[in-house]
Amino acid sequence: MDRARYGELFLAExxxxxxxxxxxxxxxxxxxxxxxPVVALFRAMxxxxxxxxxxxxxxxxxxxxxxxxxxxxxxxxxxxxxxGLIDLLLRAADALEDGVERSVAGEEVxxxxxxxxxxxxxxxxxxxxxxxxxxxxxxxRRSPRGDDQPTTPPGAGRWWVEAEFDPASPLPGAxxxxxxxxxxxxxxxxxxxxxxxxxxQEGLGRRVRFRLDTAMPADQIRPVLASVGDxxxxxxxxxxxxxGVASGPDPLRVEALRARTVRVxxxxxxxxxDQVGELVLARDRLRQLTATRxxxxxxxxxxxxxxxxxxxxxxxxxxxxxxxxxxFDRFPRLVREAARALGKQVRFEIEGxxxxxxxxxxxxxxxxxxxxxxxxxDHGVEPPEERVARGKPPMATVxxxxxxxxxxxxxxxxxxxxxxxxxxxxARAVELGLMSPEEAAALTPAExxxxxxxxxxxxxxxxxDVSGRGVGLDVxxxxxxxxxxxxxxxxxxxxxxxxxxxLPLTLAxxxxxxxxxxxxxxxxxVVHVLEALEHDPQTVAFVGGRPMVAVxxxxxxxxxxxxxxxxxxxxxxxxxxxxxxxxxxxxxLGLLVDDVLGQREVVVKSFDATVDxxxxxxxxxxxxxxxxxxxLDAGAVLAAPVxxxx
Amino acid sequence: xxxxxxxxxxAIFMRTMLGDILTQAGFTIVGEAETGLEAVQKYRELxxxxxxxxxxxxxxxxxxxxxxxxxxxxxxxxLMCSAMGQQALVIEAIQAGARDFVVKPFQPSRVLEAVxxxxx
Numbered sequence: 188m189d190r191a192r193y194g195e196l197f198l199a200e201x202x203x204x205x206x207x208x209x210x211x212x213x214x215x216x217x218x219x220x221x222x223x224p225v226v227a228l229f230r231a232m233x234x235x236x237x238x239x240x241x242x243x244x245x246x247x248x249x250x251x252x253x254x255x256x257x258x259x260x261x262x263x264x265x266x267x268x269x270x271g272l273i274d275l276l277l278r279a280a281d282a283l284e285d286g287v288e289r290s291v292a293g294e295e296v297x298x299x300x301x302x303x304x305x306x307x308x309x310x311x312x313x314x315x316x317x318x319x320x321x322x323x324x325x326x327x328r329r330s331p332r333g334d335d336q337p338t339t340p341p342g343a344g345r346w347w348v349e350a351e352f353d354p355a356s357p358l359p360g361a362x363x364x365x366x367x368x369x370x371x372x373x374x375x376x377x378x379x380x381x382x383x384x385x386x387x388q389e390g391l392g393r394r395v396r397f398r399l400d401t402a403m404p405a406d407q408i409r410p411v412l413a414s415v416g417d418x419x420x421x422x423x424x425x426x427x428x429x430x431g432v433a434s435g436p437d438p439l440r441v442e443a444l445r446a447r448t449v450r451v452x453x454x455x456x457x458x459x460x461d462q463v464g465e466l467v468l469a470r471d472r473l474r475q476l477t478a479t480r481x482x483x484x485x486x487x488x489x490x491x492x493x494x495x496x497x498x499x500x501x502x503x504x505x506x507x508x509x510x511x512x513x514x515f516d517r518f519p520r521l522v523r524e525a526a527r528a529l530g531k532q533v534r535f536e537i538e539g540x541x542x543x544x545x546x547x548x549x550x551x552x553x554x555x556x557x558x559x560x561x562x563x564x565d566h567g568v569e570p571p572e573e574r575v576a577r578g579k580p581p582m583a584t585v586x587x588x589x590x591x592x593x594x595x596x597x598x599x600x601x602x603x604x605x606x607x608x609x610x611x612x613x614a615r616a617v618e619l620g621l622m623s624p625e626e627a628a629a630l631t632p633a634e635x636x637x638x639x640x641x642x643x644x645x646x647x648x649x650x651x652d653v654s655g656r657g658v659g660l661d662v663x664x665x666x667x668x669x670x671x672x673x674x675x676x677x678x679x680x681x682x683x684x685x686x687x688x689x690l691p692l693t694l695a696x697x698x699x700x701x702x703x704x705x706x707x708x709x710x711x712x713v714v715h716v717l718e719a720l721e722h723d724p725q726t727v728a729f730v731g732g733r734p735m736v737a738v739x740x741x742x743x744x745x746x747x748x749x750x751x752x753x754x755x756x757x758x759x760x761x762x763x764x765x766x767x768x769x770x771x772x773x774x775x776l777g778l779l780v781d782d783v784l785g786q787r788e789v790v791v792k793s794f795d796a797t798v799d800x801x802x803x804x805x806x807x808x809x810x811x812x813x814x815x816x817x818x819l820d821a822g823a824v825l826a827a828p829v830x831x832x833x
Numbered sequence: 834x835x836x837x838x839x840x841x842x843x844a845i846f847m848r849t850m851l852g853d854i855l856t857q858a859g860f861t862i863v864g865e866a867e868t869g870l871e872a873v874q875k876y877r878e879l880x881x882x883x884x885x886x887x888x889x890x891x892x893x894x895x896x897x898x899x900x901x902x903x904x905x906x907x908x909x910x911x912l913m914c915s916a917m918g919q920q921a922l923v924i925e926a927i928q929a930g931a932r933d934f935v936v937k938p939f940q941p942s943r944v945l946e947a948v949x950x951x952x953x
Contacts, residue, residue, distance in 0.1 A: 357917060358915070358917075358923055358934070358936060361920050361927065364924045364927050365927060365933065387924050414953070416933065416946060416947065
């Protein structure tokens with residue numbers, strides 16, 4: 188087995204199975220009597236075992252084997268599911284994850300002996316579920332699965348048997364059952380695929396496969412098994428020869444999937460997206476040139492190329508889209524553990540797990556979401572006693588929701604906890620010298636919550652293991668802005684808090700409005716632009732010392748782009764300026780610019796916006812003429828009116 | 834001597850059809866039963882070489898009848914007759930001791946193949 192060649196593939200697939208294991212365990216914890224998670228767990232463990240054995244990762248294989256034995260007993264209804272059992276299996280999942288990663292990294296891995304003992308003890312016939320977790324002395328070698336009897340005589344042959352039934356054969360599951368009965372007259376049957384309890388399902392494949400340990404030679408096995416009837420193909424191979432292949436997933440399913448999907452290295456996909464991004468830029472340049480040529484033939488080709496590139500861009504980006512579940516599904520575990528560590532009771536719900544988002548965007552979001560979820564459990568949710576005292580159910584609810592709204596991805600983290608205590612935020616703002624008590628009292632809730640996003644502004648009184656110290660929300664907000672998104676907070680005291688993350692659907696290409704401020708060109712993400720108007724200085728008024736502009740019936744805060752960026756007007760005529768209305772969530776404002784140059788799609792280049800003076804920018808891009816331009820961060824611009832007092 | 838058969842089915846039509854297929858192949862029909870209860874009694878009485886057993890019958894269903902018969906004679910050779918979509922019931926019958934099964938509508942060749950397997 189060429190480990191280097193298969194390592195990456197093994198790792199990718201093993202991770203998928205481990206994610207399924209975690210998911211199924213949490214499902215089982217919610218519904219201890221549910222069957223599907225047990226079956227899913229069994230299958231995942233079984234496949235992992237086969238894959239690890241094929242790679243020669245014995246520690247992982249033996250761990251998966253013990254877990255599989257225990258699951259088999261649960262599946263047969265011989266072991267009840269309780270909290271102790273879930274904990275044990277979660278421990279096994281962790282150890283497997285660790286073992287998989289380290290084995291692939293080339294480390295020498297041994298299965299934790301205590302864990303193996305515990306798994307065996309729980310699978311042992313006499314061990315009752317209660318207290319079995321502690322019986323590490325139990326010496327059960329293997330679970331007595333009904334399948335394994337009668338015990339195999341020493342020196343017996345081990346065979347892989349694969350049978351295929353006639354397509355005209357009715358009820359192939361029942362036929363498979365007859366085959367099994369015949370096989371059991373010869374010896375012991377194990378590793379049955381599909382599992383025995385699934386044979387009753389209609390619409391199952393026509394193939395069945397199992398391992399047969401028997402003293403009989405192959406030529407005597409064949410007639411006994413073939414006597415079952417309707418068997419069109421019967422393969423009997425020595426078990427050692429076929430182990431790697433035969434213990435893999437269902438061959439029928441794999442064949443079907445192989446026809447429709449291919450595995451692609453994510454790096455190759457990223458490179459493709461980048462290339463397409465460059466192509467989009469080249470197309471834009473061509474579009475401009477075409478407009479100046481006035482050559483109809485040239486125009487026709489350019490127009491066609493334009494459409495092709497647009498389609499290509501669309502499809503390429505879709506290639507990278509994955510369901511949010513790929514990232515979200517590890518959160519239930521995290522919330523569960525955070526809640527347990529803090530002695531809180533939390534029910535965690537995920538909404539919109541099938542929503543598809545750009546993979547790179549999702550990857551970037553994972554950390555901020557971890558932060559927000561921990562924050563919700565730690566600071567949002569009250570301890571059960573406090574909740575009861577407030578007339579709430581002791582079990583709190585935290586919801587993670589994903590949705591697509593127009594060209595934005597919207598992700599919310601919502602809790603029904605104590606909410607943000609506004610007075611404490613005000614007090615903190617004054618304490619930090621950010622503003623006078625009068626100014627603090629005049630802040631709207633939205634402005635107040637915006638303060639929470641400033642570095643070092645945590646009001647948490649305690650420092651806990653779970654959410655760390657005060658470096659929280661500001662880090663999340665900065666990260667989001669770097670992604671071209673925004674973070675909004677909505678909260679009601681005593682009722683809960685909702686964090687809303689809004690992001691462009693993809694990171695790579697951003698539709699932007701080109702504006703000139705002073706001598707330079709800047710870009711504004713189109714998702715945040717409501718409209719662009721000619722500016723009329725007559726519509727400006729000062730309200731409470733702040734400039735406001737009247738747009739139709741509404742008064743919006745006004746920010747002068749020149750003042751914001753600290754550039755001068757280059758002698759431009761103040762009356763010929765334009766007004767761009769920006770919007771994010773509930774907030775709106777008018778941004779005064781010197782010129783609106785048009786709309787364009789740009790490729791966002793990564794940009795490290797940690798330095799304070801760069802806070803206003805979400806990224807950079809190269810314009811079609813090769814000049815660099817900065818992308819203005821709409822969230823930061825919208826926060827500017829609050830910023831003024833610092 | 835040709836093998837003897839007890840046919841158990843609550844529908845005369847099915848009994849007649851099966852009877853014709855088996856008689857033409859040289860079997861001797863020694864009895865018929867319309868309910869599971871009757872099947873158990875007639876088996877005791879007639880000790881046939883083969884029983885064909887419908888799954889759904891009044892009084893006592895075919896599967897319970899199989900259990901009763903196997904309890905008295907573990908070597909009884911029983912062929913289940915089922916309709917499509919009764920896979921789970923067929924498996925239950927096999928677990929109870931039935932040797933094979935055929936699915937309605939009956940095709941003579943399939944019935945005879947199954948009978949051969951049961952008797953071999």
